[in-house]
Amino acid sequence: MKKDPIKYLLIIGMVVTAALLVGQWSDFQDRRKAPVIKEETTLSAPMQELVATTEVAPSDDDIPTVEAAAPTVQSQTQQLISVETDTLSLKIDTQGGDIVYAALPLHYAVLNEPDNPFVLLNQTANHTYVAQSGLVGTHGTDKSGQRPIFATAATHYALSQGDDTLIVDLVYQQGSVGITKRFTFTRGSYVVDLRYLIDNRSDANWHANLYAQLKRDSQPVITDVGIGLNPYLGAALTTADEKYRKVDFEEMAETRGGVKVDVDGGWVALVQHYFISAWIPASDTRNSFNLRKANTNDMYFAGFTTPALTVAPGSQGEIAAQFYAGPKDVDTLEGLAPYLDLTVDYGWLWWIAxxxxxxxxxxxxxxxxxxxxxxxxxxxxxxxxxxxxxxxxxxxxxxxxxxxxxxxxxxxxxxxxxxxxxxxxxxxxxxxxxxxxxxxxxxxxxxxxxxxxxxxxxxxxxxxxxxxxxxxxxxxxxxxxxxxxxxxxxxxxxxxxxxxxxxxxxxxxxxxxxxxxxxxxxxxxxxxxxxxxxxxxxxxxxxxxxxxxxxxxxxxx
Known part of the structure; x- marks a missing residue:
């Protein structure tokens, strides 16, 4: 009797399928049973230590290099300030003015637990996912090993009943130049408007570039979406050649010098199933995007640097960007920046989906x-x-x-x-x-x-x-x-x-x-x-x- 090769191929296929199912089942169980560690948000490095000087040493990889930054001198106390709106619950570190915690009160971590909001950004002893921003360049306040500590009028801000906006100002004095890092929050919105206001009272031009980035380790997100279904976790951006380009942690680690792209406008995001965080620079400037891995630890950066802002003596200037931390809502993302809505990833059939x-x-x-x-x-x-x-x-x-x-x-x-x-x-x-x-x-x-x-x-x-x-x-x-x-x-x-x-x-x-x-x-x-x-x-x-x-x-x- 002649052997039928199709029969044997089908049998082999069944065995392989069964093996894959067992493997996926094991992986799925590991993901579902991963421990959920509830920890308090901590200050930036050194961990849990209050300081009274700007000479605090974050990782050398944190600050993008543009030009040598001018020395800064200011004595303040590093602390966390809290911001509460109807859609966001944030903590901002006065060292650098980074957003080190972001929870979403309208999206619960667990069903029917309104007192347990979904936490998107956090900085703990075991996990780092923060939104950083600062000034680099000739007169930048941020450089390797040194970040400014801002002063603030209060340690807690809340959007009052009947108000549609909330403004949080962090101030810093750089010699004769006054710098205000302003966060503006809007009722019903997950968008944070970031604006640096420069008051140059010196007798020389002031130059600096705005940088903003998302800093995260590669710790996986605990999901419960089914065997074999692994929602994408990683970075994404838009380029001149690709409307939506995904750059996962592995690609960042393997690309020498990181993934670098110059784009008019643009955006950069970190994506995790139903939620994203994204930095969106001004659409009328050509911005330099860089996605990279730290040299010495399991830390990844996805951000951009704007062209230098020049403020003449005796005048004022500003530079701005937007930060989004929230659900992957198609209509909202579509209105924020071109192709940002593609982070709601329907794959190659997006034009049908x-x-x-x-x-x-x-x-x-x-x-x-x-x-x-x-x-x-x-x-x-x-x-x-x-x-x-x-x-x-x-x-x-x-x-x-x-x-x-x-x-x-x-x-x-x-x-x-x-x-x-x-x-x-x-x-x-x-x-x-x-x-x-x-x-x-x-x-x-x-x-x-x-x-x-x-x-x-x-x-x-x-x-x-x-x-x-x-x-x-x-x-x-x-x-x-x-x-x-x-x-x-x-x-x-x-x-x-x-x-x-x-x-x-x-x-x-x-x-x-x-x-x-x-x-x-x-x-x-x-x-x-x-x-x-x-x-x-x-x-x-x-x-x-x-x-x-x-x-x-x-x-x-």
Whole structure:
């Protein structure tokens, strides 16, 4: 008997798939069980030590090099000041004026725990993720081993009821030059306006460049998004050649001198699933971006430096940028800077996914429930593709009718694969059946459904969003695995409606698929599983109706 290579390839594929699932399961369990360490935000280096001089030594890698900075002299006390608005809870270190903590009161770390906001930025003994900014260059206040310590009028600022903006000023005196580092917060916004105000009372020109950067270690984010689903964690920026370029920690470490790009305007961000932080310089200047790894430790920098600002003697000047720390909201990011909305990463099918998400938002505007909106969107898409689906189901129904004839050929020519293939082709030609007719229509639809899959995967709108009674969060797994079991059951019914593959190995693979997929989907976000259940259920109804129509037509003949 001649050996069938396809059979053995399928068996090998099943073994490899099983091994990958075990590996992914192990990795997923490690990520889910990673310890969550709640720590207090600390001051910058040296850790937890108050100082009374600017001679505090941060890492030599922290400050970008432009030109030698002028020496600065000022005696202040380093401390953390807190800022509270309706959308942000920040801590700013008076040394350097860096944002060393950012929590989002409207987004909880844990469902139904409003007193436990989601923390995006933090600086602790075990984790560093901060937003730095300063002045470098000829008269810059920041240089390697030295950063200014600002004075401030208060240690706590809060957006008052009825006010739409909150201004926090940090002041520093550099000889005859007064420097104010101003943070402006707006009600309902995750955008912080950063502005350096320079009052040059000296008798010479004052020159400096603004730099701003995100500083982070490579510590992974604890996620609960399913086996094999690893949302991107790393930096991103826009360039003249690429609207959205991802630069992960590995690329930063491996690129000698870091990734350097000059862009008109531009932005740089650190991305982690539903949330991002981003620095956005002025759009009318050509800015130098640099993404790099520290020389001596596990620390990464993603930032930019602006052209030098010159302030004439006896005059004032300013230089500004925006900082965003919040959810990946498409509409907000789209309005902040060109292509910043692409950090809501739909992959290469973004051109399909963006209209799909806009349509989903529109449906939600009427329904007011994201779960039912997903179901309605799936129904509409299936209706649009019904002519293609009908052609596919008709082809499958005809193949199903040929099942007895195919079984007969298998019994007669089972040992002669070449003869059996020839007889099958004769049968297909006689019965006017295209064995690939059921595949092509499905392949045409696949990009749309893959794009919708990534829309649901990336949408922060699903986070902590309830659907039905037992599902209180569409962004995490179904707590009772009801949706995954329904998904597996609908997939099983679908396979039963399809013609049985003539090869027994293929048939066994098809029988195993619902079980394997059910196991995988048990830990997928409920919103994704809901989409697959709806898609499968609608497909079953369509396929059943079309198959019955064909069978009834044959009976009438």
């Amino acid at each position: 963006k209209p799909l998400f806009a349509f989903l938002q529109w449906i939600y505007g009427f329904i007011g429930n994201w779960g039912w909106s997903i179901i309605v969107l799936t129904i509409i898409i299936k209706a649009i593709f019904f002519p293609l689906s009908a052609a596919s189901y008709k082809s499958m129904a005809k193949m199903r009718k040929l099942g007895p004839l195919m079984q007969d050929l298998k019994e007669r020519y089972g040992d002669d694969r070449q003869k059996m293939s020839a007889e099958l082709m004769k049968m297909y030609k006689k019965e006017k059946v295209n064995p690939m007719g059921g595949c092509l229509p499905i392949l045409i639809q696949m990009p749309v459904f893959i794009a919708l899959y990534w829309v649901l995967m990336e949408s922060v709108e699903l986070r902590h969003t309830p659907f039905l009674g037992w599902i209180d969060d569409l962004s995490v797994k179904d707590p009772y695995f009801i949706l995954p079991i329904l998904m597996g059951a609908t997939m099983f019914v679908q396979f039963r409606l399809n013609p049985t593959p003539p090869d027994p190995t293929q048939a066994k693979v098809m029988q195993m698929m619902p079980i394997v997929m059910t196991f995988m989907f048990m830990w997928f976000p409920a919103g994704l599983v809901l989409y697959w259940v709806a898609n499968n259920a609608i497909s079953i109804v369509q396929q059943y109706v079309i198959t019955k129509q064909i069978e009834n037509a044959d009976t009438a003949k």
